[in-house]
Amino acid sequence: xxxxxxxxxxxxxxxxxxxxxxxxxxxxxxxxxxxxxxxxxxxxxxxxxxxxxxxxxxxxxxxxxxxxxxxxxxxxxxxxxxxxxxxxxxxxxxxxxxxxxxxxxxxxxxxxxxxxxxxxxxxxxxxxxxxxxxxxxxxxxxxxxxxxxxxxxxxxxxxxxxxxxxxxxxxxxxxxxxxxxxxxxxxxxxxxxxxxxxxxxxxxxxxxxxxxxxxxxxxxxxxxxxxxxxxxxxxxxxxxxxxxxxxxxxxxxxxxxxxxxxxxxxxxxxxxxxxxxxxxxxxxxxxxxxxxxxxxxxxxxxxxxxxxxxxxxxxxxxxxxxxxxxxxxxxxxxxxxxxxxxxxxxxxxxxxxxxxxxxxxxxxxxxxxxxxxxxxxxxxxxxxxxxxxxxxxxxxxxxxxxxxxxxxxxxxxxxxxxxxxxxxxxxxxxxxxxxxxxxxxxxxxxxxxxxxxxxx
Amino acid sequence: xxxxxxxxxxxxxxxxxxxxxxxxxxxxxxxxxxxxxxxxxxxxxxxxxxxxxxxxxxxxxxxxxxxxxxxxxxxxxxxxxxxxxxxxxxxxxxxxxxxxxxxxxxxxxxxxxxxxxxxxxxxxxxxxxxxxxxxxxxxxxxxxxxxxxxxxxxxxxxxxxxxxxxxxxxxxxxxxxxxxxxxxxxxxxxxxxxxxxxxxxxxxxxxxxxxxxxxxxxxxxxxxxxxxxxxxxxxxxxxxxxxxxxxxxxxxxxxxxxxxxxxxxxxxxxxxxxxxxxxxxxxxxxxxxxxxxxxxxxxxxxxxxxxxxxxxxxxxxxxxxxxxxxxxxxxxxxxxxxxxxxxxxxxxxxxxxxxxxxxxxxxxxxxxxxxxxxxxxxxxxxxxxxxxxxxxxxxxxxxxxxxxxxxxxxxxxxxxxxxxxxxxxxxxxxxxxxxxxxxxxxxxxxx
Numbered sequence: 007x008x009x010x011x012x013x014x015x016x017x018x019x020x021x022x023x024x025x026x027x028x029x030x031x032x033x034x035x036x037x038x039x040x041x042x043x044x045x046x047x048x049x050x051x052x053x054x055x056x057x058x059x060x061x062x063x064x065x066x067x068x069x070x071x072x073x074x075x076x077x078x079x080x081x082x083x084x085x086x087x088x089x090x091x092x093x094x095x096x097x098x099x100x101x102x103x104x105x106x107x108x109x110x111x112x113x114x115x116x117x118x119x120x121x122x123x124x125x126x127x128x129x130x131x132x133x134x135x136x137x138x139x140x141x142x143x144x145x146x147x148x149x150x151x152x153x154x155x156x157x158x159x160x161x162x163x164x165x166x167x168x169x170x171x172x173x174x175x176x177x178x179x180x181x182x183x184x185x186x187x188x189x190x191x192x193x194x195x196x197x198x199x200x201x202x203x204x205x206x207x208x209x210x211x212x213x214x215x216x217x218x219x220x221x222x223x224x225x226x227x228x229x230x231x232x233x234x235x236x237x238x239x240x241x242x243x244x245x246x247x248x249x250x251x252x253x254x255x256x257x258x259x260x261x262x263x264x265x266x267x268x269x270x271x272x273x274x275x276x277x278x279x280x281x282x283x284x285x286x287x288x289x290x291x292x293x294x295x296x297x298x299x300x301x302x303x304x305x306x307x308x309x310x311x312x313x314x315x316x317x318x319x320x321x322x323x324x325x326x327x328x329x330x331x332x333x334x335x336x337x338x339x340x341x342x343x344x345x346x347x348x349x350x351x352x353x354x355x356x357x358x359x360x361x362x363x364x365x366x367x368x369x370x371x372x373x374x375x376x377x378x379x380x381x382x383x384x385x386x387x388x389x390x391x392x393x394x395x396x397x398x399x400x401x402x403x404x405x406x407x408x409x410x411x412x413x414x415x416x417x418x419x420x421x422x423x424x425x426x427x428x429x430x431x432x433x434x435x436x437x438x439x440x441x442x443x444x445x446x447x448x449x450x451x452x453x454x455x456x457x458x459x460x461x462x
Numbered sequence: 463x464x465x466x467x468x469x470x471x472x473x474x475x476x477x478x479x480x481x482x483x484x485x486x487x488x489x490x491x492x493x494x495x496x497x498x499x500x501x502x503x504x505x506x507x508x509x510x511x512x513x514x515x516x517x518x519x520x521x522x523x524x525x526x527x528x529x530x531x532x533x534x535x536x537x538x539x540x541x542x543x544x545x546x547x548x549x550x551x552x553x554x555x556x557x558x559x560x561x562x563x564x565x566x567x568x569x570x571x572x573x574x575x576x577x578x579x580x581x582x583x584x585x586x587x588x589x590x591x592x593x594x595x596x597x598x599x600x601x602x603x604x605x606x607x608x609x610x611x612x613x614x615x616x617x618x619x620x621x622x623x624x625x626x627x628x629x630x631x632x633x634x635x636x637x638x639x640x641x642x643x644x645x646x647x648x649x650x651x652x653x654x655x656x657x658x659x660x661x662x663x664x665x666x667x668x669x670x671x672x673x674x675x676x677x678x679x680x681x682x683x684x685x686x687x688x689x690x691x692x693x694x695x696x697x698x699x700x701x702x703x704x705x706x707x708x709x710x711x712x713x714x715x716x717x718x719x720x721x722x723x724x725x726x727x728x729x730x731x732x733x734x735x736x737x738x739x740x741x742x743x744x745x746x747x748x749x750x751x752x753x754x755x756x757x758x759x760x761x762x763x764x765x766x767x768x769x770x771x772x773x774x775x776x777x778x779x780x781x782x783x784x785x786x787x788x789x790x791x792x793x794x795x796x797x798x799x800x801x802x803x804x805x806x807x808x809x810x811x812x813x814x815x816x817x818x819x820x821x822x823x824x825x826x827x828x829x830x831x832x833x834x835x836x837x838x839x840x841x842x843x844x845x846x847x848x849x850x851x852x853x854x855x856x857x858x859x860x861x862x863x864x865x866x867x868x869x870x871x872x873x874x875x876x877x878x879x880x881x882x883x884x885x886x887x888x889x890x891x892x893x894x895x896x897x898x899x900x901x902x903x904x905x906x907x908x909x
Binding site (some may be wrong): 123394 | 491493494495496498534535538539541543544548562564580587590591594595599600602604605606607608614619652706707708709710711721740741742743745751752753754755756758759778779789810813814815816817818820821823824825826
């Protein structure tokens with residue numbers, strides 16, 4: 007079961023357990039590039055006559071100029087306002103009339119817009135999306151209320167949630183130099199200062215067919231997509247060369263850091279620690295694959311080391327786990343967390359977490375648990391085939407963060423090939439306290455309120 | 463028009479009657495190597511004893527914590543070794559199981575599901591662990607503005623009715639729930655006569671029939687659920703403020719809505735879609751967000767529980783704009799009640815609702831969920847085939863009449879959490895007491 011098997015696998019194979027990698031290759035994904043530089047990926051799913059149409063721009067919050075945090079996300083909102091050809095939200099109205107769903111999202115490394123419509127409407131949404139790739143028209147009448155909308159969005163996501171505030175402090179402390187330390191939505195005071203000119207400048211610098219990826223998943227053939235793309239996106243001239251995606255990089259981390267947030271609104275304390283980690287793009291060899299397995303073994307679900315030790319055996323945690331964010335253009339994050347139970351303190355949890363990390367770093371995983379983790383991760387890719395929207399996101403995110411279609415296809419085989427030693431070494435090298443920030447979420451007495459009653 | 467959207471093979475639902483007399487609905491689909499099974503039992507948190515809310519939810523979370531001769535660890539490891547996804551959940555009206563498996567592990571998946579439903583262990587250590595986990599969740603969300611607004615709304619709307627109790631219970635109530643109460647909740651709800659089953663994937667009707675019979679063999683014939691009275695939500699015309707020191711007010715509003723079997727459910731559904739339903743074109747979205755930038759999220763939806771109908775909505779806005787937002791929402795609701803929608807709005811809404819229906823059927827799990835929901839709602843096996851025609855047949859008069867019934871005098875029960883200013887005639891109380899992260903904030907959506 008190697009790369010060749012994976013590449014030839016189809017969704018209709020009647021699989022046996024050993025053919026996991028082959029099945030995970032999924033449908034026959036097809037890719038090509040238009041003359042103007044737009045990359046196109048087609049993922050057939052003929053079960054239901056609907057399509058998921060996504061455009062991914064290779065630009066995110068980490069590409070913002072210092073001092074303009076939030077402009078990538080601000081522009082994403084403004085992209086719904088209209089163009090000369092389709093003014094006043096005409097695109098959204100059309101999508102609604104077609105019975106389609108739409109939305110968009112901004113991340114550190116990419117910004118994506120999507121519609122889900124009946125197959126016969128694919129070309130219509132392509133025409134609208136192509137039009138707003140370069141045709142956006144903005145006036146203060148629509149821009150200013152939208153800035154207020156985003157400030158409300160920030161209040162909802164961050165101001166009402168002390169753990170989100172701690173999360174911002176954690177990221178800002180973990181990244182000493184890299185813009186991943188700035189929140190995607192932006193800092194409040196910098197959002198307040200953003201205007202139409204900032205959004206348009208960002209748009210003109212990054213929104214161009216040669217900086218975008220079109221992903222179409224659903225009931226279509228590559229030929230249909232090719233023809234429709236040529237007639238819509240194909241007519242959009244490249245307007246700029248955004249150049250290589252070079253951000254300030256992190257120095258070698260040397261100091262373990264701690265942040266703590268105390269707030270009267272915290273009635274359930276918790277602790278989490280983030281480690282600066284290589285991503286799929288920055289890692290050497292199979293390190294990123296090993297980190298995905300490490301996250302699964304250490305903290306993925308109820309059979310993981312952390313859950314078993316802290317929640318089941320020692321009964322000091324209500325929950326505990328780990329995650330790895332490897333889909334990033336630059337160095338990503340590996341995190342562990344726990345929520346105390348009974349009389350356990352956050353310090354107790356940290357010591358217990360450290361013991362489990364030390365044990366894994368010393369001895370590596372057992373054969374059976376490594377196998378279980380591989381089975382779980384590979385199965386996820388098979389389950390992903392059940393959803394065209396999920397597949398579209400997997401391919402789009404991978405390509406927008408420097409990956410290739412081959413890498414997505416080969417992922418199950420690469421996961422299967424990771425050795426116990428590689429997982430052990432990943433724990434040893436990456437889960438080093440000097441690379442980390444520990445965040446504590448704590449309750450605090452309210453200054454101007456009666457003592458908090460016990461939580462309901 | 464997108465008629466293609468409704469006439470797919472997802473409508474090829476087979477009614478499978480097993481040799482043992484049970485029923486399951488099946489969509490046979492062999493393209494993708496995934497089998498999805500959804501199961502629901504009629505009876506949820508509304509079955510909780512009044513002095514012990516949270517018993518049913520705790521029971522549901524314990525179903526995968528050990529069964530038969532497997533303790534929690536053995537049970538979970540077997541799931542992982544076979545990459546079988548099995549989760550249990552509950553809401554006010556139902557207890558549900560959700561299963562995803564690869565075809566080669568189908569027998570094992572049903573064996574585990576059968577053990578979980580028929581022979582759960584409820585080991586003392588597992589009960590303790592899950593009680594601790596749920597208590598932590600309750601503490602964590604105790605002062606979350608949206609969560610607090612939701613809990614307050616239900617307790618105000620359903621005084622003295624089980625819908626008014628928190629489905630997860632309270633930290634105090636959980637402390638009084640042990641193995642005995644959990645086992646009682648299990649006996650009460652998990653039985654053969656109140657189960658509905660939906661399956662999608664590479665599985666024949668015969669195979670499903672024999673698996674279902676095996677699955678149900680260990681369950682008692684009859685559930686012991688108690689009758690829950692059907693009520694109208696209370697509190698319309700009242701505004702309740704829960705004071706919390708945050709810069710934004712989280713507001714939930716609502717009033718009585720239709721039950722799922724109401725004759726005017728579909729016209730009411732259309733009316734609500736135009737007011738505040740799920741597209742970027744609703745009246746509330748346009749007036750509150752698009753034109754004035756008052757909020758990021760503003761919406762309304764019909765929420766037909768088994769024993770009460772609601773139309774519910776929400777908005778989150780700066781404290782000093784809360785009154786303006788609520789006034790706008792209220793005036794849009796009154797306008798809809800008095801005038802109904804325009805012909806153009808109705809046509810647009812129908813196009814959206816008809817065209818987007820197919821998007822509910824694009825994954826096996828979604829289809830299986832639909833199969834279960836249709837059975838829970840007694841909508842009939844041909845509902846999917848009929849549904850779009852029912853929407854298409856809605857006339858302007860139908861929607862006007864439904865709007866009048868639905869929005870009536872426009873009075874709402876409003877619950878605002880925060881420090882809203884300018885809300886006249888409100889009852890004010892302080893907040894009782896939390897929050898957390900864990901998932902990477904990887905991407906944020908526009909709306």
